Amino acid sequence: MTKDQIRIVAGALLHDIGKVLYRSSDGRNHSESGYDFLKKEIRIDDTEILNQIRYHHGKNLGAASIQPDSLAYITYIADNIASAADRREKDQGERGFDRKVPLESIFNILRGNHQDFCYQPRMLGDESGINYPTEDKIEYRENFYTEISQKIKECLQEFAYDKNYLNSLLEILEATLSFVPSSTSLQERADISLYDHVKLTAAAASCIYLYLQEKGIKDYQTVLLKEAEQFYEEKVFMIYSMDLSGIQDFIYTITSKGALKGLRARSFYLEIMMEHMIDELLEKVSLSRVNLLYSGGGHCYLLLANTEETKGQLAVFEKEVNQWFLETFQTDLFAGCGFAGCSAADLKNQPEGSYQKIFRTITRRISDQKMNRYTYKDLLYLNQKEQISGERECKICHRTDLLREDNQCEICWSLEQMAVQIMENQFFIVSSEKKGVSLPLPLGRYLTTEKKEEDVRQRMKEDSSYIRTYGKNKFYSGYSVATKLWVGDYHYKTGCSFQDLADCAQGIERIAVLRADVDNLGEAFVSGFANKENHNRYVTLSRTSTFSRKLSLFFKYYINNLLEQGSFYLKEKEDKRRAAVIVYSGGDDLFVVGSWDDIIGFAVDLYYSLKKYSQGTLTISGGIGIYPPKFPISVMAKQTGALEDAAKEVEGKNAITLFDERYSFHWSELIQEVIEEKLQLIQSYLDEFAAERGKAFLYRVLELVRARWMEEDGKINIARFAYQLSRIEPSENASEEQKELYHRFSKSMYQWIQDEKDSRQLELAIYLYIYQAREKEGEYNGED
Known part of the structure; x- marks a missing residue:
């Protein structure tokens, strides 16, 4: 990335920082307060960055004494594009602003929902559990914004504005602004966070800069301010998607030995692989992670510049990645890719239906690519590849190439060696050279892991092959130690089988x-x-x-x-x-x-x-x-x-x-009717009054129910069932409480057994009870 590209991202990410100050104690216009904050307190002296904060509104920009090629024009129009996409008037909105307005939930309007839920004022990652939306009336107080501004100030003072810090800047804003509303207008929905707004602004600004550069346009003032309405209709952007095929077979086709560690290692390997591919692609097209819209489940979406340079880089990237998959995993893994060009108007669904059309186009292109995965040259490569003797195969994944002497392929052996580290360690390093036990990544890269932050910093200083680091679930400020990834990595204990x-x-x-x-x-x-x-x-x-x-x-x-x-x-x-x-x-x-x-x-x-x-x-x-x-x-x-x-x-x-x-139920049916009704009644009676006889009774009931499904008329043998019930009836000496419980138990069982739906629920409830009541089977000394 060039210096101006870095300035664009930094300036766009910080353009609304004054809103936090305004809502804490500074009553000035947020453009001015943000400008003063960065210049005087953070001591940023880069005029281009400061102008993006000071002049990102049209009124101020029109009167500003700046050059026609100032980056402020790009951030201005990118802010307008992002604002137009996220600021939508409520059906019944009031005039004015209220700085105490909470962040509303995006789910208020999903799938025709009509609710008015909002979030508690929090920072992300504060270990307070899940911030669920609530219908309680909530106000965001000044002290919340004061705390945020202080946190941002502490982090920003450590920065130098180059590409190594952009990810850290993005993460600081994610941590502090994820539950801060972008707009506090009473007329508008406040369901877009300030973090999401500045991130989209930075993504759009980065793309606009590249688009204008390729077009040779230097007079930003005319194109982006005076003729903005025309620019909104140009196909400046593209949404690009990758979809990784073959994930499940890659993860699950392993033997039972060490399976639990192996499963997690393989899964995480693919997660890191996708993130690595995203970062490599973004670097090739001169963009950053602000342009990543979504990543998960082997899929991703990115906002890119709709330029010939980008299209050329995408074609090369896709070819190189799938060639690597072919050479490393043969036909097991494949990256299907597709994109669709779009304008700023399309991104806000104007004309109506244009936004959905973008994704339909992408889906169709990915599908077409998956249907025609391999070229003539690829097929020649597969057929002419040296045939490996089938006498030996990897004892884990069963492939017959890349085998070591211990009947493991190189990748399975590395995954086995790194399995515990992958679950326990916090940092994952990508380098251009193979270092000890490592896993291969696309485009000639390798993955290793480190436990301590100081070890990562040491690698950054001394290892000339070092490229980047990923960290799990923690924010790191200062010089970019690691790109934070959200990872579901819970495990009960280290090395458990x-x-x-x-x-x-x-x-x-x-x-x-x-x-x-x-x-x-x-x-x-x-x-x-x-x-x-x-x-x-x-x-x-x-x-x-x-x-x-x-x-x-x-x-x-x-x-x-x-x-x-x-x-x-x-x-x-x-x-x-x-x-x-x-x-x-x-x-x-x-x-x-x-x-x-x-x-x-x-x-x-x-x-x-x-x-x-x-x-x-x-x-x-x-x-x-x-x-x-x-x-x-x-x-x-x-x-x-x-x-x-x-x-x-x-x-x-x-x-x-x-x-x-057979035991397929809606969740409410399972919880309320199988567990809370039938299982709990079985537990309450048999556990206390008929433990041993009760188990035998349940087994016989299961036999009767199973026999019912074998009969053409589907009827239960009521006489046998009544006999079995009588055998667990309390004695004459039983308490009235026991007799009453038996009466309720027998009556319910009698009703359930005769109804098809209830009897199926009863079957599952009986199985659950039997599994709970089963004696431990003795100590086991084998491996999983």
């Missing part, structure tokens, strides 16, 4: 796998804000990107909090930390493994939490399979995937399938 997780279960020593994803997520991204009642005025890039970021935060960051402190239990546990490990959590696909009862409890927590977080606008469906610890992980993944598919087939989705496709 499937057997360790099974040992933590109540009752039967089994693990369970949960696979789930958000229902109809693609539709929510593309048209979730479409609403004919308001003429689709909220279908804009700013709301889509804000929605995407909120969802990423939930599945990549807040999910750790859900597992750290469980809420729902089949039977209470003293230790509220779930005996579980996140294999993968990326926004549209979730894979968590743990003790069988903790996984069921976590699944319910996840359902409730997402419902609260999204105000009921998003639903999730999933499958839970239960297995002995030594069961092949690839089969677990396949079978649980089938259970997830069964849940998706339930009318309206928003469902969960447990253990078998």
